[in-house]
Every structure is written in structure tokens, then in C-alpha cells.
Amino acid sequence: MQQVTINEVGLRDGLQMHRTLVPVEDKLRLAGSLVEAGLRAMEATSFVSPKAVPQMADAAELMAGLPGTEDVEYSVLVPNQKGLARAVAAGAQAVNLVLSATDTMNEKNIGMSLSKTRETCVATVREARAKGLQANAYIAVAFDCPYEGRVEPQVVAELADEMLEAGAGRVIIADTIGAADPVRVRSLFKVLLNRNAPEIFACHFHDTRAFALCNVWESLQAGVTRFDSSVGGLGGCPFSPGASGNLATEDLVLFLHQCGYETGVSLESLLKSVELAKEITGRDLGGRSMAYLNANRAVKTRPAPNGCDDTG
Amino acid sequence: MQQVTINEVGLRDGLQMHRTLVPVEDKLRLAGSLVEAGLRAMEATSFVSPKAVPQMADAAELMAGLPGTEDVEYSVLVPNQKGLARAVAAGAQAVNLVLSATDTMNEKNIGMSLSKTRETCVATVREARAKGLQANAYIAVAFDCPYEGRVEPQVVAELADEMLEAGAGRVIIADTIGAADPVRVRSLFKVLLNRNAPEIFACHFHDTRAFALCNVWESLQAGVTRFDSSVGGLGGCPFSPGASGNLATEDLVLFLHQCGYETGVSLESLLKSVELAKEITGRDLGGRSMAYLNANRAVKTRPAPNGCDDTG
Numbered sequence: 001m002q003q004v005t006i007n008e009v010g011l012r013d014g015l016q017m018h019r020t021l022v023p024v025e026d027k028l029r030l031a032g033s034l035v036e037a038g039l040r041a042m043e044a045t046s047f048v049s050p051k052a053v054p055q056m057a058d059a060a061e062l063m064a065g066l067p068g069t070e071d072v073e074y075s076v077l078v079p080n081q082k083g084l085a086r087a088v089a090a091g092a093q094a095v096n097l098v099l100s101a102t103d104t105m106n107e108k109n110i111g112m113s114l115s116k117t118r119e120t121c122v123a124t125v126r127e128a129r130a131k132g133l134q135a136n137a138y139i140a141v142a143f144d145c146p147y148e149g150r151v152e153p154q155v156v157a158e159l160a161d162e163m164l165e166a167g168a169g170r171v172i173i174a175d176t177i178g179a180a181d182p183v184r185v186r187s188l189f190k191v192l193l194n195r196n197a198p199e200i201f202a203c204h205f206h207d208t209r210a211f212a213l214c215n216v217w218e219s220l221q222a223g224v225t226r227f228d229s230s231v232g233g234l235g236g237c238p239f240s241p242g243a244s245g246n247l248a249t250e251d252l253v254l255f256l257h258q259c260g261y262e263t264g265v266s267l268e269s270l271l272k273s274v275e276l277a278k279e280i281t282g283r284d285l286g287g288r289s290m291a292y293l294n295a296n297r298a299v300k301t302r303p304a305p306n307g308c309d310d311t312g
Numbered sequence: 313m314q315q316v317t318i319n320e321v322g323l324r325d326g327l328q329m330h331r332t333l334v335p336v337e338d339k340l341r342l343a344g345s346l347v348e349a350g351l352r353a354m355e356a357t358s359f360v361s362p363k364a365v366p367q368m369a370d371a372a373e374l375m376a377g378l379p380g381t382e383d384v385e386y387s388v389l390v391p392n393q394k395g396l397a398r399a400v401a402a403g404a405q406a407v408n409l410v411l412s413a414t415d416t417m418n419e420k421n422i423g424m425s426l427s428k429t430r431e432t433c434v435a436t437v438r439e440a441r442a443k444g445l446q447a448n449a450y451i452a453v454a455f456d457c458p459y460e461g462r463v464e465p466q467v468v469a470e471l472a473d474e475m476l477e478a479g480a481g482r483v484i485i486a487d488t489i490g491a492a493d494p495v496r497v498r499s500l501f502k503v504l505l506n507r508n509a510p511e512i513f514a515c516h517f518h519d520t521r522a523f524a525l526c527n528v529w530e531s532l533q534a535g536v537t538r539f540d541s542s543v544g545g546l547g548g549c550p551f552s553p554g555a556s557g558n559l560a561t562e563d564l565v566l567f568l569h570q571c572g573y574e575t576g577v578s579l580e581s582l583l584k585s586v587e588l589a590k591e592i593t594g595r596d597l598g599g600r601s602m603a604y605l606n607a608n609r610a611v612k613t614r615p616a617p618n619g620c621d622d623t624g
Contacts, residue, residue: 291520
């Protein structure tokens with residue numbers, strides 16, 4: 001059976017914009033629950049300015065307490081070499097860099113042009129590699145930019161190549177505003193796979209339009225076997241109009257398992273992680289399959305009354 | 313651009329199990345709104361026992377008042393020749409027959425064995441054709457039966473062939489409990505297309521596990537260009553554990569349009585139909601893309617504050 005790796009981003013991408021500060025103890029409880037559920041790749045935290053992202057101010061303390069570090073591939077987000085230094089000091093073994101595919105998105109997001117962001121990412125990737133860390137490059141707004149509109153596959157391919165040449169081991173194609181569809185996914189990967197093997201890539205889809213699983217499916221056809229998702233669908237960008245955010249890990253696991261892929265995750269156990277995430281954030285979380293998942297825990301079979309299903 | 317036909321089933325499949333009786337005037341207002349939105353194929357009502365399905369007791373009266381009958385392909389569900397006679401008397405031009413793929417589902421649903429149901433459907437299709445009506449055959453529980461489990465593609469293919477031979481012009485593959493996934497869709501169509509052109513088929517997917525659009529996508533790859541859906545996601549089977557029901561028409565339209573298909577439907581106008589459906593049923597309806605659709609009506613662009621999207 002084909003293996004697919006799920007990279008759980010709830011702890012970082014999920015939590016980062018959450019309006020109340022979640023104590024490090026609760027973050028660690030969630031990490032433990034996710035490890036228990038079988039997740040073996042996770043983005044743990046980010047080393048950015050605590051003033052800009054207060055939720056991540058406890059990054060070093062979190063790193064010190066992470067469970068299962070022998071078995072789990074923990075990565076951390078760093079914006080630049082300064083963040084990298086803090087990550088290294090905190091024992092990080094893998095860092096994630098983010099590069100948006102357009103000028104305006106980089107300007108609005110981190111106050112730098114695309115050109116300057118590229119330089120920064122390349123320098124940070126090189127230094128991370130020199131220090132023996134793995135470096136992963138996210139290409140954000142890889143399909144549509146909320147400011148500049150449609151992004152051409154060629155642009156994404158060039159940025160990917162630049163990061164790979166700098167030493168990145170993986171490029172993550174990120175659909176920041178959930179604008180992708182399987183047609184766009186297919187054309188992007190057609191270009192990307194001209195120059196690179198599919199193993200190089202992972203995908204980070206948002207479920208804004210409820211197309212995320214279609215995009216996962218089409219990526220699988222292209223040979224991608226690694227996807228980001230967030231427990232309970234926690235997080236994503238609340239500022240993109242109508243963005244419902246991250247693809248829920250439970251939706252992704254249900255889909256992958258049913259399609260015959262192995263993930264190493266126990267869906268039953270993951271649902272406990274969803275409950276925990278709800279508890280520590282005070283939010284009513286849960287993916288699009290929750291009604292089905294909850295009902296199927298309670299009821300094995302139940303006869304349909306007469307006349308229920310005259311058609312499909 | 314490739315055309316795809318959406319067959320709107322809200323008036324029948326959507327409304328039939330609704331707990332309060334919707335007056336015929338309201339059903340006709342909804343029909344008018346759907347025609348206004350550009351829908352040109354609809355399942356209007358069913359001619360079944362009014363005792364069994366009181367919601368459909370106004371079938372003949374509804375038929376007499378349907379808007380746009382010159383442009384819209386209206387079909388009606390009939391269970392047998394008795395229902396067919398009433399449909400003919402009411403001016404129906406196309407009838408839908410339903411055949412579940414397993415014994416137990418037919419027994420539970422309509423009190424007949426698979427064998428008896430096949431006989432009944434064949435006889436009714438033949439008579440409909442003799443009277444100059446179009447006849448469409450639904451194969452229900454075409455993927456998984458809630459009682460008997462997995463249904464083999466070969467079984468579905470044989471039932472399809474039997475109905476086509478009897479004179480059915482179309483076979484609709486119905487995923488009654490929303491159990492299908494793109495792998496199953498692909499294997500089923502591999503078998504079905506050994507013997508028939510894709511134009512023969514339509515699909516009726518339920519969105520129980522949030523896989524419906526993935527299944528639509530895979531069906532499109534197989535050459536299917538006709539899909540059932542229900543305005544606002546109204547209806548489907550409330551008795552299947554966790555069944556969230558029908559694929560919402562607005563989700564389907566958004567997806568198809570973005571993937572480059574023409575449907576003839578105005579999404580903006582369709583959203584008014586969703587509002588009307590909410591009003592006449594008193595239910596909070598809306599597909600999985602509603603948050604996105606509503607937000608995008610209100611907001612064209614809105615800048616993301618600093619630090620919003622550090623990754624995808």
C-alpha cells in the first residue's frame with residue numbers, strides 16, 4: 001500500500017492567529033495527543049518576532065518539551081537568519097522558509113519585495129544546511145494571489161528551483177487562499193515535474209471553497225505523497241475573504257484511508273486530538289466529515305424506514 | 313468549453329422527507345427561481361403513494377403549474393406502472409425509476425426483492441417508452457449498501473444493461489449513503505464504459521463524507537457530463553447514519569465553473585434560490601462553499617494584516 005505522509009500544522013499554522021494565548025503546557029498536551037494518534041511529521045512552532053506573533057513567543061520552551069522527538073520529524077518556521085539562530089539554539093532539526101509568489105503578497109505579509117524575500121530565503125536555507133539542518137521552502141499563493149491574481153506555474157517553478165538549488169530538501173506548494181482546483185493543480189505539476197521528481201514536493205491546501213480534497217486527489221495522481229493539514233481544521237488565514245482555512249487532518253485521513261493509502265494515523269485517536277484542540281482553544285473545531293465521523297461512532301447500522309431512499 | 317448538465321433534484325429528492333408539508337405554491341416559487349437561475353433539468357416530483365410520502369401528494373397540481381416547460385427537462389419519479397399512469401395523466405414527459413443494487417436495500421426501501429424490483433422497473437420502463445416518454449433508471453447504493461456492504465461494479469453494470477435494454481435512455485449512478493471515493497468511481501466506470509458510452513450515464517453523489525466533488529471530478533475524467541445536485545444541499549437520506557445528504561447545487565456550480573465547465577447556471581441567481589429554499593423549508597440550508605460565496609459578495613479585496621500568512 002502506498003504511504004502518504006501527513007504533516008500536521010495545527011500547532012503553528014493552526015494556533016498562530018488564535019486570539020487568546022494558549023499556554024505552552026496545553027500546546028504540549030496537544031502535541032502529545034497528535035503523536036499518540038500516529039502523526040510523525042509536525043510543524044511545532046515558529047521563531048518570529050514575539051511582538052508580531054505573540055502566540056509563538058514560547059517557541060524555545062515548547063521545543064524543549066516536545067514529545068517523541070526520536071520518531072517525529074518536527075519542523076519550525078523561520079523568517080530569516082535571525083530566526084534560524086534562535087531555532088538552532090532551541091535544538092531545531094528542520095526549518096521552514098516561506099516565500100510568497102508575488103511582490104505584493106510579500107510586501108503585505110512581511111514588508112519585503114519578492115526579490116528581497118528570495119535573497120533572504122536563499123541565505124537562510126544555505127545557512128541552515130551549513131549547520132546540518134533540513135530546510136523546506138514554502139511557496140505561498142502558488143495558485144492565486146489575493147492582490148495580483150493568477151500566478152503562472154512558471155513563476156512557481158523558478159522559485160522552487162532557486163530554493164532547491166540553495167539546498168532546500170523539499171518544496172511545499174501552498175494554496176494560501178484556497179483558490180486552487182484540480183485543473184490548476186494538474187497544470188502546475190505538469191510544469192514542476194518537468195524539472196523535478198514528485199518526491200521533492202508537498203502540498204498545503206486550504207479548504208476555503210471546499211475543493212481541498214479534490215486538489216489532494218489530483219496531487220496524488222501527480223505523485224505527491226505528502227500533505228499539510230491541521231487538526232480540526234484549526235487556523236488558516238482569517239483575513240482572506242471567506243477563508244475557512246486549513247484542511248482538517250481528520251478529513252484528509254478519512255479520505256486517504258478510504259482511497260487505500262496508509263498514513264500511520266489512527267482516525268479514532270485523532271478524534272480525541274480534535275476534542276483536545278477544541279478544549280485548549282475554546283473553539284468549535286472539526287472538519288467537514290465530522291457529522292459522519294461522529295454518527296459512525298454511535299451507530300453501526302440502523303434500518304431505513306420505508307420510502308426513505310427512493311433514489312440515490 | 314465543455315458543457316455539463318446539472319439535474320436539480322431539490323424539489324423531489326430534496327423536499328420529500330422534509331418534516332413539514334411545503335405548499336404547492338411555494339414549491340412552484342422555488343421551481344421558478346431555479347429556472348431563473350438557469351437550471352434546465354429538474355426532478356419535479358414523484359408519483360408515489362401519498363400516504364407513504366405526503367410531501368408529494370400535490371404532484372399532479374405541481375405538474376400543472378411548472379414554469380418554463382418548453383425549455384426545462386422536467387422528470388418525475390415513479391415506482392411502478394401505477395405511478396407511471398398518474399404521471400402520464402399529469403403530463404409528464406420523462407420518468408425516473410429507482411432500482412437499488414442489493415436485495416436488502418430494495419426490501420427495506422420498497423418491500424420487494426431485487427429480482428422483483430428489476431421486473432417492475434423493466435415493465436415500467438417499457439410502458440413509459442411505449443407511451444413516448446423518456447425513461448431514466450437510477451441504480452441506488454451503487455457503491456456501498458448500508459446492509460450488504462460493498463457492491464461490485466459488475467452488479468451495477470448488469471443492472472444498467474438491463475434497464476438500457478428495456479429502453480431507458482439514461483442510467484444514473486447513485487451513491488445513496490455517500491460512500492464513494494474517486495478510486496471506487498474510477499473502477500466502476502472502467503467496467504461501465506466497457507459496454508456503454510459515457511453519455512449514457514449521470515451521477516448522483518451524496519456529500520456525507522465531503523467526498524462528493526472528488527467523485528464528480530473523477531466522473532468528469534471518465535466522460536460523465538451530467539450530475540444531480542440539490543439547492544442548498546436540501547435532502548438526501550436522514551436515516552443513513554451521519555448522512556449529511558445531497559451535494560449542494562451551489563457547491564457543484566462553483567466547482568464546475570472554476571474547472572472551466574459551462575453549466576448555464578448563474579451562481580449569483582442560484583444563491584437567491586438557496587435563500588428561497590431556506591424560507592420555504594424553515595431550514596438553515598447552504599452548501600460547503602457558502603462561507604466563501606457569502607464573503608465574496610461582500611468583499612472584493614481586503615488587505616491581510618502583517619503576519620497573517622507566514623505559510624500557505
